[in-house]
Amino acid sequence: MKTNQIVNRSSASRWVTWSAFAVLLIIAPKIFHQGASLSLLSQIGTLMIFGLSFNMLLGQGGMLSFGHAVYSGLGAFFAIHAMNLAADGSFSIPVTLIPLVGGIAGMFFGVLFGYVTTKKSGTTFSMITLGMVELVFASSLMFPKFFGGEGGISTNRVIGKAFFGITYGPQIEVYYLIAFWLFICTIAMFAFTHTPLGRMINAVRDNPERAEFIGYDTQWVRYLTLILSAFFAGIAGGLSAINFEIVTAENVSAIRSGAVLLFSFIGGIGYFFGPLIGAVVGVFLTVMLSDFTKAWQLYLGIFFILIVMYAPGGLAGIWVANYRMVKFGKLRQIWPSLWKMILSGLLIFSGLVLSIEMLYQRSLGLDQGPEVTLFGIAFNCLANSSWLIAGALCLAGIGIFSVSRAAFTSVWNSAVSEIESAILKGYE
């Protein structure tokens, strides 16, 4: 898991990147203005902060956490209580700064829990975080007064006097609040990767033994990183409390923690911007795909396994590799074998989707009739012919894949080595 960031990028191009990011955040609601897209954009923004904070642990520190939702969830609970107190008038804070309450709460629990979890690294760390999230989740049901039991805690975000006309009543104002915090947090987390601590956590990830030998306490480095990561996770939690106006025990659950792990990894943990892609994909999968099919969690799981097995760099990794091919003019060279791979992938994909949908219809949805409509064609899930079609699609895909795979690998690898030698020449 290497970070492929180019450190010595000129400051001019960095200005361009960040300005483009800011512009994109500002004009996004103008581009996507249909129905629920504003709410989707708000969710994506929150998940982006959460995913980036998760990647501070996994991507930069090699710490696989199964319990990151503890920090965002507890941050969300403190944020929502702060809002309720502000509504009572017993505590005075503008809504704009509520995410900070979440952040500080997240940080506090990072200090508390992180002391125990960061005692270990590697797989043991993962197990302890899993135990921690179960501990917090089970405790949350024990204290209904603070956590609201099964129903959760709800609030109203329109509190206090309007500030320059901003009440946070309309969704668009909430979106811009999230976009504002997203921009600040992204800059802060990117800056973190360039601090001495950010560099040391990379060293601790790659070779803890040598890091100890040059005089660093690896546990302390992991601990400090976790505290900072918990702070940003808490901010994400506070924003989600404002956005949804409700926080339930599910916010601190292992399910929520698993989701951020899935999405960040799919996005690509080896790249700083990977979790940003992951958040977009994640929200689309959970919100859009679940409208289309009951099997969306199965697709998500299979997609995740395929990424782990064949593209450990995630979508960001796939994008970077192909972008480099295009940039160095190698597309013409690899295209003759690339299209076969894409074709076989599409064939396997459609065969698999067809059989999964028909299986679901057979086991869970037969009362709505045996028809499954896919790609505009109706398939009868009880007829042998539809199963033959699905099987034939899969087999054809697998056949093409296994025949053309070796050729593709050799063409791809030779193109990569040509690019690498070209880059080396450029340095000389």
Added chain:
Amino acid sequence: MEFTLITLLNGVSYGLLLFMLSSGLTLIFSMMGVLNFAHASFYMIGAYFAAMLSAHFGFWTALVAAPLLVGVLGALVERYGLRTVHKYGHIPELLFTFGLSYVIVEVVQLIWGRASIPYPIPASLDGPLFTLYTTTFPIYRGFIMLVAVAMLISIYLLLTKTRIGLIIQAALTHPDAVEALGHNVPRVFMLVFGGGCALAGLAGVVGGNAFVTEPGMAATLGSIIFVVVVVGGMGSLAGAFVASLLIGILQTFAVALDYSLSTVLQMVGVVMNVSSPLYALFSLTISQIAPVMPYFLLVLILIFRPRGLLGTREG
């Protein structure tokens, strides 16, 4: 007295069931360094296979065949999944099994539906084993204990007395040397993974009808067995045994006890009511905090004895 003995027996049988699960997990971890997140999913598959098989061929066939089928499934997962990921390191292996646990739950729901399926205790094992004062102890709980102890003894004999066991033990510490001697280490790993999954499958066969066979059963035990493995000491089979019994007994006792801190305070003459500070904390009964206890134990162990009860290495 009666309460103590019966609860102790129930605790031991629950603990032994936990051990059947955690032993496979520990074996796989100590051999391959792989933490099998999907271990409890194989337990669930074992229960579903057993429910299907026992409906057609009877319980005793299922007791033998279901773990073997789960073992074959596990070996296939190792051969075609884990081995591909192995070159990236241990964290991607863990991620792979994490993804697998997602997929298995969905596939189980796809095949058998979202509700629980019928898997009755066989008639020959149904009924009371003995009566202690006034409480009866069911035969089936005794049977679970018997299966677990038989399994423990056979793993021990297999690992220490047979040729394949010695190769497995050698491959654990010196894979390169074992490979140089002409043994196929990847195949040994495949066998170990399959064997560990088969043990989980066996636990599923006996646990599936003692509890309920439903898609949520993997999630209920999944995180507890990780706690067992960490508390016992990563990779220590004996530690897993002690920790399983400890957690089994602890949880069974806790569920049955209805005392809280405020009861204790009442004994010394301090009466608390709803308006007292920290009332929510003091009024929690032990049975209410029972679900949290294993995780609390985990935290305590990590603070005071980071290598686990019987662990030898600092991980």
